[in-house]
Amino acid sequence: MKKTKLLSTILAMVLVAGMLAACGGTPETPSSTAPAETAPSAEPAEEPADDAAPADGAFSAALVTDVGGINDQSFNQSAWEGMQRLESDKGVKVSFLESKKDADYAPNLAKVTDDAPDIVWGIGFLMKDALAAAAESNPDQRYALVDDVFEDGQYPNAIGVQFQAEQSSFLVGYIAAHKTETNHVGFLLGMESPVMDRFKYGYEAGVRYGAKELGKEIQYDFALAESFSDTAKGKAMAQKMYTDGADVIFHAAGQTGSGAIEAAKEMNKMVIGVDLDQNFLAPDNVITSALKNVGNAVYDITGRIMDGEELGGTNVTMGLAEGGVGIAPSSDKHLSAELLAQVDELQQKIIDGEIVVPYTQEDFDAFVANL
Incomplete structure (x- = not known):
């Protein structure tokens, strides 16, 4: 009889412990379908979110600015406005990384490349050498450079965009x-x-x-x-x-x-x-x-790539006729x-x-x- 009571008590204690663990013990594992962080729009943060990985199935685009920064009231800002339009019109997952000095170009390109977006935009001719090196080192990553061109076919994964300013x-x-x-x-x-x-x-x-x-x-x-x-x-x-x-x-x-x-x-x-x-x-x-409608170029060229057009290894020129200037x-x-x-x-x-x-x-x- 005593043995039966002891066994019943032990079983009850185990059951209570299990219920407590289910209610508040180990934290729940996050769902893989949780919404991704969105890039800033009207007032961008000083730095973008570290998590630039695209949501499941979403096309992703990352931008590395020139030293003027995202709020330069000039071509960097225009480029970011084009990215924001891609986000609102086409559901593109967008992000940016600001360069404070020329020495930031290479590490910033490397950082966004690590996130493997569908396209990386480099803004400004001063970034040409760094972007060319990144394109050569990462042949599976697509890049686009605003304000300069490459030799045709020189980098099959890079696009040069120039404006007839x-x-x-x-x-x-x-x-x-x-x-x-x-x-x-x-x-x-x-x-x-x-x-x-x-x-x-x-x-x-x-x-x-x-x-x-x-x-x-x-x-x-x-x-x-x-x-x-x-x-x-x-x-x-x-x-x-x-x-x-x-x-x-x-x-x-x-x-x-x-x-x-x-x-x-x-x-x-x-x-x-x-x-x-x-x-x-x-x-x-x-x-x-x-x-210089950099935002239009970013928007249009990214859209063409999303539609399946392969522009790698080519240069795009935008003037009055194309609405580029x-x-x-x-x-x-x-x-x-x-x-x-x-x-x-x-x-x-x-x-x-x-x-x-x-x-x-x-x-x-x-x-x-x-x-």
Whole structure:
């Protein structure tokens, strides 16, 4: 009898212990179908989430910025806006990683490559060498580079994307020639390179073309900042040009150019933005912007890949005809309907090949000689 009672007691204790373990002991294993973290949209975080792995079945795209960062109010921001559109329109899993200095390019590319997204976007020609090395070391990973090209077939897993920025720069140069009241304009360049030469020669060619049409001489000042991230230097250089008599300045200098916009605002001068429609930075002073629609390129090319098009080993060129460049929608705030109509006519001549805008010194010299 005592043995029976003891056995019953032991069995009861085991049963209670099992019930307690089921209620609150070992934590539940997370479900593999839990929603993935989404990338920031309006106000991105300083750094992206570490978990960049795509949700089951979702196409994934990662972006590595240039040193200007995701909020540079220029082409990095435009690229991220294109990524956000991919997320909202096509359900793409997107992420970004910011580069603070040139030395960050290679490790940042390596970090996003470890997550094996369907495509890695590198933003800016300064990243070309690092992205080429990554493409060579990771032949199964697809890459795309904004603002430079590779030799055809050089990297079967890499795509080069270049913009005919000389075309939009020509249009804003023409606008500057028509808007200047002192017959004196300026240009602030971030850094010299074949890519940036497109802005330089295109803008001056547009100024010269407009001056010829108007029958007047226009003084042209040039300043080189040798930086895309020094706002204070950009502001000081713009102030100098304004003080010397220029009343319109075009900048192609990334965040450095934001300083030129600050100078225009403080000195009540005209300034021309770049990459994005920068009128919001100084609504009374930014009369137009030379758009480089990086976001459109990121969106369109990624979409083509999602549709099964194989673009690896090729280069894509985007100009006025492809919607890759243009002038800002806000231009009608400061430009007359008559001037806008003239710009539209000029744009069509460029698309039709009637005007070939120069982007090298040799072509620029020939263009000016034939005016």
